[in-house]
Amino acid sequence: MTVPSTLSGRGLPEVRRARLQRRTVLTLMLTQVVGGLGMGAMLAVGALIARDLTGSDAWSGMATTMITLGAAVFALPLASVAARRGRRPGLALGWALGGAGSSVVIAATVLEWFAPFLAGMVLIGAGTATNLQARHAAADLAGPDTRGRDLSIVVWATTVGAVLGPNLIGVGGRVAAAVGLPELLGPALFTTAGFVLGAVLTFLLLRPDPLLVGAEGGTGVGVPDAAPVRRSPLAGLAEVGRSPRAVLAIVGIVASHTVMVAVMTMTPVHMSHHGAALTVVGLTISLHIAGMYALSPLVGWLTDRLGRVPVLLAGQGVLLAAVAIAGTAGDDEARVTLGLVLLGLGWSFGLVSGSTLLAESVSDEARPRVQGLSDLLMNLGGASAGAVSGVVLTQAGFGGLNLFAALFTLPVVVLAVRALAARGGGGVTAA
Structure with a gap:
């Protein structure tokens, strides 16, 4: 790992490591709640927006398909950023790209442009990829006896956003109407806010970076004697x-x-x-x-x-x-x-x-x-x-x-x- 961490993990006392892990998990849970709310809100209305833009039920499924495709497209690039610079830049970038995608969706819907709408949904997939990769960050400093628990707690935090997001259609509609936008774009506003807030919270609170501390501290998460891996997108194969x-x-x-x-x-x-x-x-x-x-x-x-x-x-x-x-x-x-x-x-x-x-x-x-x-x-x-x-x-x-x-x-x-x-x-x- 070539990028120095803000806190060297070598010789890190167990009490200090445990404290850092608790802080990491709490931060990840918080970002999963706000980011998950953003995902849930868009999933609730994406297909409806697509149908309105095209006038066809056949195209409505493309909204979710583009999000899934985006999650696949951004999985390796975001992981590469984490490998080079740490979890914090990788996760913050993913949430930010998702927020940008939601903004594109709003603009494309107002202008009634379907192709840019689909491009925005692909960018929103970066938020989905980030939501998935957050669980890996929970394992970087975890001990072997609690690794599954810590990872699962971060996964669980998504429940809050997944449940709340689809139920914001009514509230979002009123917010959208208040700012002169179509009612269906209300949840998209929450998506933008949730993803941007996830990026800000990650950047500000995920310190020190758990991946960098874990790598320098020899936490025993990985296999220490494995051969070096080339730095290419598919080097892990x-x-x-x-x-x-x-x-x-x-x-x-x-x-x-x-x-x-x-x-x-x-x-x-x-x-x-x-x-x-x-x-x-x-x-x-x-x-x-x-x-x-x-x-x-x-x-x-x-x-x-x-x-x-x-x-x-x-x-x-x-x-x-x-x-x-x-x-x-x-x-x-x-x-x-x-x-x-x-x-x-x-x-x-x-x-x-x-x-x-x-x-x-x-x-x-x-x-x-x-x-x-x-x-x-x-x-x-x-x-x-x-x-x-x-x-x-x-x-x-x-x-x-x-x-x-x-x-x-x-x-x-x-x-x-x-x-x-x-x-x-x-x-x-x-x-």
């Missing part, structure tokens, strides 16, 4: 190839996200085909989001107590139960809802345990880029799943879609069982 546990972590994260997106994307369509009221569909998706985030601290605690690989394997079991229940539910709204809650919980198991395992499976030097690569593949998996889910639903029905999604758990199960067999199913550090 070589190190992942040398670490079977890193491969398992990335496959687990990507597969869990792919299963979740494939089923969740088409659930509202399936329910509407069976005559479900919009309020019921909304409640189902809200409970699904709660399953994703609300129980993540429990998942983190289990990850620290039972081991990374066992919890990752258990997550695949939860996902399989979810698709089995949802896929055979038919028009039973309660069963579909239960399946979606379990789908969110299985995603949480995969994300928290996989991210924790990845953080301690590669060297300190390669870790930020490997984490960026993981987020890139995760978002590409989600985007691909969302793109093909409609086709699969049309051809094979909702049950066939769930069966298709279940197939993505198989490589994770094989790799996890192999890892447990190789290490005897040991404890936290072994598994």
Whole structure:
């Protein structure tokens, strides 16, 4: 690490390290709340704005697609900034780009320009990428006994914004009307404010930088004797190839996200085909989001107590139960809802345990880029799943879609069982 930190980590006393870690986690939680609110607000109205600009329902899905694409596009560049200069510049830049994107969306909507609107949504994806990368910063100074917990708490903080954001449409509409903008742009104003505030808070409060302190202090997060990694955007690929546990972590994260997106994307369509009221569909998706985030601290605690690989394997079991229940539910709204809650919980198991395992499976030097690569593949998996889910639903029905999604758990199960067999199913550090 060539950039000096504001506080050298060498010989850092445990009490001091623990104090810095608490400050880091609290800062990250705060930025996740305001940034998550920005994301939730835009997700609530992005498709509606796209429909109004084009006059077509067919184009409305492009809003979310562009955000997902943007999250994938910015994952590696933001990770590269973190690798060169630390978490603080990388996260602050990502939030700032998201705020700029929201401003572009507002201007494009007022001018009724669809192409710039889509470009703005891609930039908003930088905010989504930042929201994901914040969880990695929570692991930089964490000890092995609390790494899963600290990471999961930062993931949990997203719940606040994810729940509040979509409920700001009414308030946002009044704010937009007061400044002479279309009512649908009210939540976009909150998106801009949330992302910009996230950038400011990160820049001011994330000091000293946890990645720089951790790297200089030898926290033992990564593999200290690994060979140096070239500083290129995909430099982490070589190190992942040398670490079977890193491969398992990335496959687990990507597969869990792919299963979740494939089923969740088409659930509202399936329910509407069976005559479900919009309020019921909304409640189902809200409970699904709660399953994703609300129980993540429990998942983190289990990850620290039972081991990374066992919890990752258990997550695949939860996902399989979810698709089995949802896929055979038919028009039973309660069963579909239960399946979606379990789908969110299985995603949480995969994300928290996989991210924790990845953080301690590669060297300190390669870790930020490997984490960026993981987020890139995760978002590409989600985007691909969302793109093909409609086709699969049309051809094979909702049950066939769930069966298709279940197939993505198989490589994770094989790799996890192999890892447990190789290490005897040991404890936290072994598994």
